[in-house]
Amino acid sequence: MKIESVDLYYLAMPAIKNIGDGSQDALLVRIAAGQWVGWGECETSPLVSMANWACPMSHSACRPVRDGVLGQRLETPADIARINAEVRKLGLDIAQTDHTLSGIDIALWDLLGKRRGEPVYRLLGDKQAYPKTPYASQLFGDDPQQTLAKARTMRDAGYAAVKFGWGPFGQGSVDADREQVAAAREGLGSELMLLVDAGTVWDEDVSAAAARLSMLDAFEVTWLEEPFVSGALAAYRELTARGSRVQMAAGEGAHNFHMARHLIDHGGIGYVQIDTGRIGGITPARRVAEYANAHDVTYVNHTFTTHLALSASLQPYAGMADHTLCEYPVEASDLATRLTKDQLRLDADGQIRVPESPGLGVDPDPAVIDQYHVDVEMYVAGRCVFRSGAIAGSNTDTAGEVARGGDMAD
Amino acid sequence: MKIESVDLYYLAMPAIKNIGDGSQDALLVRIAAGQWVGWGECETSPLVSMANWACPMSHSACRPVRDGVLGQRLETPADIARINAEVRKLGLDIAQTDHTLSGIDIALWDLLGKRRGEPVYRLLGDKQAYPKTPYASQLFGDDPQQTLAKARTMRDAGYAAVKFGWGPFGQGSVDADREQVAAAREGLGSELMLLVDAGTVWDEDVSAAAARLSMLDAFEVTWLEEPFVSGALAAYRELTARGSRVQMAAGEGAHNFHMARHLIDHGGIGYVQIDTGRIGGITPARRVAEYANAHDVTYVNHTFTTHLALSASLQPYAGMADHTLCEYPVEASDLATRLTKDQLRLDADGQIRVPESPGLGVDPDPAVIDQYHVDVEMYVAGRCVFRSGAIAGSNTDTAGEVARGGDMAD
Structure with a gap:
């Protein structure tokens, strides 16, 4: 066809x-x-x-x-x-x-x-899909009290891992960040995995990131995500060379296989996070998953939006039993939350699995x-x-002219 | 203001x-x-x-x-x-x-x-601009005869260095490429500098590029440009590790300082070629020039279009006496050739200098x-x-609405 x-x-x-x-x-x-x-x-x-x-x-x-x-x-x-x-x-x-x-x-x-x-995961060559442990992914609260409340809500919802990111984190003092992370840890209790996402706030400033390492370690933060922009390999390398127990996570900014590989080869990251909606799709994401698997780096999806994006982002490593975490959006917009009737829900064990139905298994x-x-x-x-006229519009002809045809019937 | x-x-x-x-x-x-x-x-x-x-x-x-x-x-x-x-x-x-x-x-x-x-070069902190040796930059001919004629034309025009790129090069056999390069060398004679631009034709296939190295060396080609896409650092590293006298040149695909630095740190290139129209402007290009200068890599502009782009691309290293080559477009379109009345012409010594007039010194x-x-x-x-209505149109308001104003009067 x-x-x-x-x-x-x-x-x-x-x-x-x-x-x-x-x-x-x-x-x-x-x-x-x-x-x-x-x-x-x-x-x-x-x-x-x-x-x-x-x-x-x-x-x-x-x-x-x-x-x-x-x-x-x-x-x-x-x-x-x-x-x-x-x-x-x-x-x-x-x-x-x-x-x-x-x-x-x-x-x-x-x-x-x-x-x-x-x-899709079977088309990629995997025989079975393994369950992933979802981490509830959300923004920091505007203040520590909000973050504390958000953390408690996610603990009560049964998540075993929670990530906070962006918001005020990294924009003010180390003390202000400590209060945010302390609130997150307090709300989660000592057992849950806590992850922190700096959202590239320090660009390539190693000292700003390094100043938070001992504090993050004290609250048993598993990873510090994107302290720097994706290309700042030297900054990543310098920070990881400090030898903190807190590992670095990055990769959502990778636009192709090479950029993700550079973070593994030259950045010293422990987790590579790939958004199939940004790296060029499932094809290069799969290649990153295989490369990470061969280089003792843990592959994780990056998804903050719909369950269509979520299913797509899980396929590249669904069949890899050793890569067990997955990002799971918990505060997406109404548009993103309702886009697909089919949803990837937590099972009785609090785990997520990709759909076994054909393709991605979720249609808009x-x-x-x-x-x-x-x-x-x-x-x-x-x-x-x-x-793109209404949902009946089409922009698909091969002649360079805009077509009239196309419809949603499928 | x-x-x-x-x-x-x-x-x-x-x-x-x-x-x-x-x-x-x-x-x-x-x-x-x-x-x-x-x-x-x-x-x-x-x-x-x-x-x-x-x-x-x-x-x-x-x-x-x-x-x-x-x-x-x-x-x-x-x-x-x-x-x-x-x-x-x-x-x-x-x-x-x-x-x-x-x-x-x-x-x-x-x-x-x-x-x-x-x-501009003075605003960048340089006291004087040094002359650059222009290399005539053009596409390979469709066949070796065309390439021979192009080479002779550029030799007769007084260029000391000539580059051929793209076209059929790398798309067929090694023998076909040899005939093209042989024609270029024959047309230039033995004295002129010959450069070859593969235009990323081998993507990340090291063996395809390596198969041409001895041939390029035999014709005394100074650099092989962009055998691979910019991100393929491992391929660059592997190819440069072969130890050929032919050096690697790359960098036009760099969208920021980091990407250019990676080619220097991890790719083993000898020449870094920066297009100020792609890397984010003169600001990050200057940073690359300083980094290259400190790491024994030669900085060269990448310019295939107008003399406005040419002046911009020369400013970052105009004040660096040791970086003496510059790309010089010789077969640009009528639009690109005629865009600016002011042009950066070869002087009596066949050299190019950035304008000493304010700013870039060339207006459209x-x-x-x-x-x-x-x-x-x-x-x-x-x-x-x-x-963008005619040249009197403006698209510049801050309110998110399209403005009516703006004109060309300056």
Whole structure:
């Protein structure tokens, strides 16, 4: 079969807050081939990736994502790898290509799984999926009291591990951070795993991060996530060389396999966290999982949004029994929470498993898409190059003109 | 003074060819503050960066470039560094931000130089600019005969160094590549410096690149440029470990200081090639130049387009006497060639110098902008978020609405 159409849907909450909550909007990808439909999601700025999908060619290595996707043959996982490589080659000089490709790649795996009647992890070569221990992932409270309350709520909900991140952490004094972490530990009690996410707040300032290490260690924090931006390998290396029991976690900023590998090879991280919505999809994420597994680094998904994104992010390491943690969003927006009727819920043991149904096992609800859908139109030299008209709109033709067709029927 | 307006201009040749010629379109940036105007240029897909400039906020680390620029104070080089850091922070989760920021940063330096009455290199702290030896940069011919003719033309034009790249090179057999390189060397004669640019054709395949090393060495090729994508550090390291006299050159794909540093720290390259239109502007390019200088790696600009981009790309190392080569475009499009009336011409010794006039010393010609200008409009939820109407259009307000104002008068 051939890829016949690709539709992009920009969903957004009515008001977007200036906080570190990435679930406030979404870019959904719907791909149709033969009688099958697959869904994916990009972790991206929707408008930027829509432009990246539809932009005019600038030169042979600066072409729109659509040029590497529409009309391509899709029969096997090798076809997905080929499409992935082709999109990157054509889009070499467009940095956004990695983010846009991510949702495409995920939708292709979903589609192929549905056609084969198998979950994606099996198409990746794994025989069975192992349960993962979810860590409840949320923002720090605005003050320690809020953080204390959030921690108690998650402990009462039965989570064995909880992460706090962003918010005021790292923006003020070491003492202020200590109060936040103390509140988190107090609320969780001594048994639960506590993780802290600095959200790149120190950029590449090793001393600022190092000043928190003993405090984090005292509260038995398992990992300090993203003290620095992803590229600051020397800063990561310098910090990990201090030999703290607190390990470093990073990787959500990796846009391709190489960037994740660099953190493992040269950054000294203990956990590599991959967002399949950003690294180019399930294909490169799987490669990172295999590389991490071979280099004694623990692979973890990065997911703060929908259960579609969650299922996609679990597939690359679902079959790896030794990598047992998973990020689990607990305070996503209404849009992200309700997008899929199917959800990956905690089982009786408090564990998460990927769906055993074909593909990703979670489809978006058309009513929720309709509720939160944002129309986008782009004109270049008076010609409409992109239009996402309601949920019946299509932006999928191969001729460079905007098509009228396409619908949600699947 | 404060940054009052930013205008983006998408220029394009009437027909874009599917070849590795990056001069076929351009994204110009015009910034106004006080009574001053500065110009910059992004090496990017214009539509994608326009979306990146104007996109709605997704969350606190996924905001449009405009949010870090409009209304900012601009008095000193430190202000430019602050704006650069702020844009990257707000745009952390939008990969395209680095490319879009590039033209902004360049225009800010140009503007500040004009206000101070000094060329940019002096604002960077250098007392004088040293001449650079230009290498004529062009694509391989479609066949060895064309390459031979191109080489002879450049030798007759007086260039001391010539680079051939892209085209058929690396796409076929080693023998086919040998014929191309042999033709280039024959046309140049034995004295001229010959450089070869593989244009990332082997992705990360070390054996494919290694199979060409002895041939390149036999024709006394000084560097092999971009055998692999920028992130493939392990492939670069493996190839440089072979110990060939042919050195590796790379860096045009670096989107920030860190990526360029990784090629120096972990890739074993001999030349680092930075495009100020892609790495985030003159600010991070300067940092790379200083890092390269301290680590015995030769800094070279990457420029294949206009003389505005050329002046910008030379500023970071104009004051470094030991880094003597510069890339010089010799077959750019009509648009790129004619964009600026001021040009950086070879002097009587065949050398290039950055202009001594204030700022970058080269301004775009309004008539050429008008001739090649492409209108762009973007609508989100029925609201126009970006419009580049003719050259009198503006897209610069701070309120999120499209403004009517702005003009070319400067």
